[in-house]
Amino acid sequence: MANKKVSKDQMVEMYKEMYLIRKYEERIYYLFLEGTMPGSIHQSHGQEASAVGMLYGLRDSDYMASTHRPAGHDLAKGVSLKSMMCEMFGKANGCCKGKGGAMHTGDIKVGAIPANAIVGGNIPIAAGIGLALKMQKKDDVVVCFFGDGASNEGSFHEGINGAAIWDLPVIFVCENNLYGASTPYRTVSKVQNIADRASSYGIEGYSVDGNDVLAVHEIATYAVNKARNGLGPTLIELKTYRIPGHSRSDACAYRNKDEEKQWFAKDPITSFRKTLMDLGVKEEDIISLENKIDEEIEEAVEFAIASPDPLPEDALNDVY
Amino acid sequence: MIKKITMPSGGQNTDESLIVKWHVDVGDKINRGDVLFDIETDKATLEIESFASGYLLHKEYKEGTTVKEGEVVALIGDEKDKDSLYVEVEPSENEYLSESDDYQAIMLQNQVIVEDSTDDKEKDICIKASPLARKTAQDKGFKLEEIQGEESNKVIHVKDVIKFEDEIASQIIEESYSIVKHSNMRKIIASRMNESLSTSAHFSIFTDIDMSRVIELRKKLNSELESKNIKITFNDIIIKCAAMALKDVPIVNSSFFEDHIKVWKDVNFGIAVAVDNGIVVPVVRRCQERSLSKIAELNSENIAEIKDGKLNSEKLSGGTITLSSMGMLGVEKFTSIINQPESAILSVGAIEKKPIVVGDEILIRPIMTITSTFDHRGIDGAIGAKFTCKLKRYLEDPIFLLI
Amino acid sequence: MSETTIVEALNQAIAEEMRRDESVYCLGEDISSLDGGYGGAWAVTKGLGEEFGAERIINTPISEILISGVAVGSAMVGMRPIADLQYGDFIFCMMDQLVNQAAKMKYMSGGTVEIPMVLRAPVGASTRGAQHAQSLEAFFTHVPGLKVICPSNAYDAKGLLKQAIRDNSPVICFEHKKLYGGKRKEEGALSPSSVIPDEDYVIEFGKAAVRREGEDITIVANLLMLHRAMEAAEILSKEGISCEVIDPRTLLPFDFETVFESIKKTSRLMIVHEDNYTNGWGSELSAKVAEEAIYYLDAPIKRVASYDVPIPFSPVMENYVIPNVDRIVEGARNLMQS
The missing domain is CATH 3.30.559.10 (Chloramphenicol acetyltransferase-like domain)
Known part of the structure; x- marks a missing residue:
């Protein structure tokens, strides 16, 4: 579904962001396999259209609240690749000085608040940011991502209801990738479309193909404009699918192979690349920019590995 | 590991002996074979040697006390016991049995009876003193063993340490001369x-x-x-x-x-x-x-x-x-x-x-x-x-x- | 200069800070007195809706996660929210937002994000049963990143709350239901009113107040128990036991030095709190004294605290569970003997 308002150049930019996320996550995956990176990972490849479609074109002064699967959102919101990579290695120059880690990346200077690893925890916080923006009489907005699992949290209910009653400029984005860890969404809710829950709060809700970046961007543009104009929140459900498991050690035994095959066939990167070529973008140009991004990622990895560790005693700072 | 020194048999005619003199003080390092104290029986004065090496933790009786055979007279422990506030009791007969032959010899010679250390008396070696009293006593170089605690609960408070200090001071003065009243x-x-x-x-x-x-x-x-x-x-x-x-x-x-x-x-x-x-x-x-x-x-x-x-x-x-x-x-x-x-x-x-x-x-x-x-x-x-x-x-x- | 109750002092602190700083606002259930609203369950925010409007005195749904989450989110981007709880016990519905979010956000972000929020929570037993009675201080003194204050009189309430509002960390202000001194009188309630100066003032956190000087026992007590300890000290003075009574005023940070200085003099420490005995804030104070000041002590530390049970409803039982003056006096007598 082509969006007339998005130019070809803009689409190329969107593709670059999506490709960056894909390659970043793949590179991280291999770094973990090598054992060079500490901790665990919750990866977002496969969901690039959601991150880029929602966030493309937002201001730095707009806010974005992410989850334990934050890399795509952060990169799309403008958090620097190097500071993300350094944080993954727990380095002193990471975006959280090594104190946050993979689940808390962010950079409030570009509107990416620290990602939240408590499922649904960021929903009332996003409402709070929306309230602040409203009280400060700004026309900035908040995009709040969460997964299908969060839709069953109390914070989902309380947060969205609060944003609704106060007409806060918040776009609630539920990336429904069908599984909360290993648990299929269909087994934990009678509501087929999470967007349907919007009606409980008296707000608009939309279910959209989350793998179609242009479709995502279209609904995002609508919801963002609405929020900027003081018309309150929107709940957007993006149906999507993560390529990897829930976390590093997840072999996805709970997923049906046919289902995977179907979804992988709808890979947002592959399909959007084809769309670009259909629109006349030369493949060699695409390959050229892809190569450039690959290099940037390698550079970031090298930079991160060469970066200094934090001082152990710096663990005692930044509490108050 | 705490070892008990008990009063040996006083001979055929009596089951008790008089402690005449202590040769060691609480806290002293003791080597096996060191004379701990002298006893007087109905027949003779005997030197009682230690079967154990370590530190003297506790004296149960003062000089001049008559003590029944088998009663615990002293406790000897290792460095850890010496330093610990509360002495932990680890009964272990095996450790005694594994002692070498010369230990056995000393045992027989002096008829020192080694008991399992589960006796209630063990509890007495923890001296109840307030931290302040403990610190004050330490600073002044006093041993808690020497200080009399509260009448009711035997706890040593700082006032007891001060009182003890005063007593010591007056004793020192008295020892330097004797007072002869004018006739x-x-x-x-x-x-x-x-x-x-x-x-x-x-x-x-x-x-x-x-x-x-x-x-x-x-x-x-x-x-x-x-x-x-x-x-x-x-x-x-x-x-x-x-x-x-x-x-x-x-x-x-x-x-x-x-x-x-x-x-x-x-x-x-x-x-x-x-x-x-x-x-x-x-x-x-x-x-x-x-x-x-x-x-x-x-x-x-x-x-x-x-x-x-x-x-x-x-x-x-x-x-x-x-x-x-x-x-x-x-x-x-x-x-x-x-x-x-x-x-x-x-x-x-x-x-x-x-x-x-x-x-x-x-x-x-x-x-x-x-x-x-x-x-x-x-x-x-x-x-x-x-x-x-x-x-x-x-x-x-x-x-x-x-x- | 005027004689002021804690309720009035808190109200003044909020109003003055809201006038001074546009980023300060209040949110909570029933806090607005506009259109016949309560003005807060304990009337602390009474009249503020009229002055500042519904935009800054925000009535919320009965949604503690929302209240706390909104406080965190808005604080993150430049606001200074004062969140209100009707009863402190409801704080457990907020635990994620307070402990996982508010307390950790600055740290997790490497110091780039601050959460200058205040949560006010009434504590203490007042014959309402187990879910409207707890003293919650210790739960939160355990959380690095939070600050915990507990004013026991009107002067402190105003100075500490103002400091809390200006502080860049999340602060939980525990207020005692029986000390508010409002119109809503509880049985056994006191009204520790103070003469409050006209000029602006704040009270620095981590500065305990010596409420009464003495020689024999140091009593550290907060909130309602401070007042009971003062009463006990008066009785004990007639028996020749001289008590020094210390009000910590803030529990995190805690002014250990003032306590150490006091026990250097008295050699005896008694801690009194309404929070229950096991792992109350007195446990931490005891441990700290044991670690850093044990050689000042000439007797074991004595804690007088609520028994380890939920707070019962029956006044007879409630009065039994919560330390009263007699129990404090008895505790002090025992301490002098131990």
């Missing part, structure tokens, strides 16, 4: 001596006297008087000679007053006699007119009465001059303080054989030094010298006694 006699002596020195102006003249003839005379007289049970002393002869010298120099037998000197007609001779905790000075009156044997008789009577505690207090007053002799104590010469209100005192030393020059010859003679001390307020040096020379002359040639 009335001491009070009198003190005030008289002080008064004498502060009112009169003492000076002394020393004179060495060749006693050869006095010794010879006394020997003869005493062998003569033996039947009458009279024994003439050197003091008696000095008194007789001094009484004669006073006839020559009467002003020495006097008392000095503010505007006059009283020159006494009678020579009432006081003789200083040492008694328990003091001196008494019985007086022999009218020596100027008495025979040597009478003087001797009166003197020996006085001394006998002093010994029996029957001396009449009248005999202690009215002296006009005093003699103090330390010859019998081996003192060669000394000075005395004038017995106020008298004006002179004679200090009589021991008779010792000394070389003297007679003509151009050096002869060995029995010599006695008499120091005559005078009150310069009334008696000038020349008078004193005159008296001294007369005395020397009479003593060196007692033939004058016949005059």
